[in-house]
Amino acid sequence: AQSVTQLGSHVSVSEGALVLLRCNYSSSVPPYLFWYVQYPNQGLQLLLKYTTGATLVKGINGFEAEFKKSETSFHLTKPSAHMSDAAEYFCAVSAPYGGSQGNLIFGKGTKLSVKP
């Protein structure tokens, strides 16, 4: 079975500072991993995904994430935070095969605040 842990329900950074949102997963098979962003009163939008291949994945809005199998992590980073990055971010995992094939398991979310 798969599970996702997002460390820190709230993260606050200054504008221009590094953004680091942490995600650790548990999976019995090589996982597919996703980061989604949710702005207030909106649905989730896909930021980036890892399936196979290159472990450093680039997404929209300058975000990227690195799949580290040895650490079972998929942390989301952005070199320089912008005010418009303030939102809630969700990490999700799915298994490409097995009993729950296809289902996304979401973390509980990390709310990012950006201070001017």
Next chain:
Amino acid sequence: NAGVTQTPKFQVLKTGQSMTLQCAQDMNHNSMYWYRQDPGMGLRLIYYSASEGTTDKGEVPNGYNVSRLNKREFSLRLESAAPSQTSVYFCASSESYSNQPQHFGDGTRLSIL
């Protein structure tokens, strides 16, 4: 370019009332999903439809029913609403049921008194 459209956007019900949440997608996706989002809980899958004509239970199906009306539409029904079902409900779709990214609607905010 509508994507995933959910109706209504807001609804207030009394305990015991029934209602149906509607969802339609215009991306010709095969798979559709219903989630609920509660504070501090992330998203939890209620039901999904891997393809037209099939539906399956997710993590929290009790108290809900679904209908995959056609390829475009996937509805969620609360037969007898309970306060514990107060939540924000999201519909999503994906090209196929094989770990593809999911596209989300803007949600239905449901309060049950």
